[in-house]
Amino acid sequence: MSDVLALMDEWGPERVVCVSDSRTGMRGVLVIDNTARGMGKGGMRMSASVTVAEVARLARVMTYKWAGVDLFFGGAKAGIAADPASPDREAILRSFVRALSQEIPRRYVAGLDMGLTERDAAIVQDELGDRGAAVGTPHALGGMPYDELGVTGYGVAEAADAAARHAGIALAGARVAVQGFGAVGHAAARRLAELGATVVAVSTVHGALHDPDGLDVDRLLALRAEAGDAAVKEYGGPLLDVGAELLVPADVLVPAALQDVIGEDVASRLRARIVVEGANLPTGPAAQRVLAARGVTVVPDFVANAGGVVAAGFAMDARYSAFRPEPEAVFSAVSAKLRENTATVLTAARAQGTTTHQAALALAQRRVRAAMDLKGRLPH
């Protein structure tokens, strides 16, 4: 845990709970970062390589993400160290939720992150029984299935359009490369294509497809519906090495898979004029400075990928309402909020001569600090 102690600062994390179970082999962690603006809320990640520090960093992004869209929840994230393809997946997930019965759902409401789907949210819900709810559950359970609907990816594309306008580039006809073809990546590619962009590359852990004249996004989406993320292999044609999609000639780059994929070296070599962060934490401060110095417009993660939290906010309200929100209402709220936030942050960065991450952080931290002050949480 010493790595997490080093990450602790005036914002949090407030609580780090590690749990394990010898029967199922479950190992996991819940990090509640900052609850000044509300209870802990954020997705659960299942990945064989997840670490406590990774989850703590992701929980901090959630603190800023909720503040960025001005919704009243606190930052939190959960991580389960398991392969999502494990045959014991359900037992591991149930065991994780049971082991955190003091925290879920009193201090933390679960949602979706990498490796988990609506079906898993239904299992979490089942495990909680009458003690509370998860969000991201299937429609048939009265939930808001934001990954199936592709809400986050939709918002990423809307943010890309707002950023293109800001940079004086037309998204229609622009070449876009997308890393990741999961819940966020596929929906971003779909909406970008609807907005007239030419998707020239997409990737999964199997490799990257690249066609400078544009991939057939409809065919890729149909293959994904049949074969999941193996769609990239099923599409046919040579696959580039994983990571090559970040460097192909493109106007817009959408990293929508893992954290820390764009370091200083990739930042100095990537060809896009706009980077829209679908993933959480794909860049760090050093890479952000390199990109800013090169004149690359970057839409920070917690601005660009906030569609999921807007949808989760609707889902939280719907738990106590007789009326379920229509997906159209969610998409329209996501579009309006993310376009506005993107324009605000890019304009502030330009006016203040800062990176876009610095401008976005200033906005979010101002809101969190104000809540901490009102609740008497600031040091005297």
Ligand SMILES: NC(=O)C1=CN([C@@H]2O[C@H](COP(=O)(O)OP(=O)(O)OC[C@H]3O[C@@H](n4cnc5c(N)ncnc54)[C@H](OP(=O)(O)O)[C@@H]3O)[C@@H](O)[C@H]2O)C=CC1
């Ligand atoms: N789901 C959501 O609502 C939200 C997610 N995010 C963030 O978006 C990112 C993606 O999440 P999500 O789409 O839900 O996750 P998924 O698990 O649905 O999809 C992840 C995708 O990334 C691919 N991938 C994994 N490793 C690599 C790699 N090294 N190179 C290229 N592709 C890779 C996976 O391929 P394969 O399947 O072949 O392994 C898969 O296509 C994460 O950073 C997450 O935190 C942010 C906001 C909300």
Ligand SMILES: O=C(O)CCC(=O)C(=O)O
């Ligand atoms: O809060 C949620 O339910 C999911 C959203 C999320 O985890 C994220 O935006 O990274």
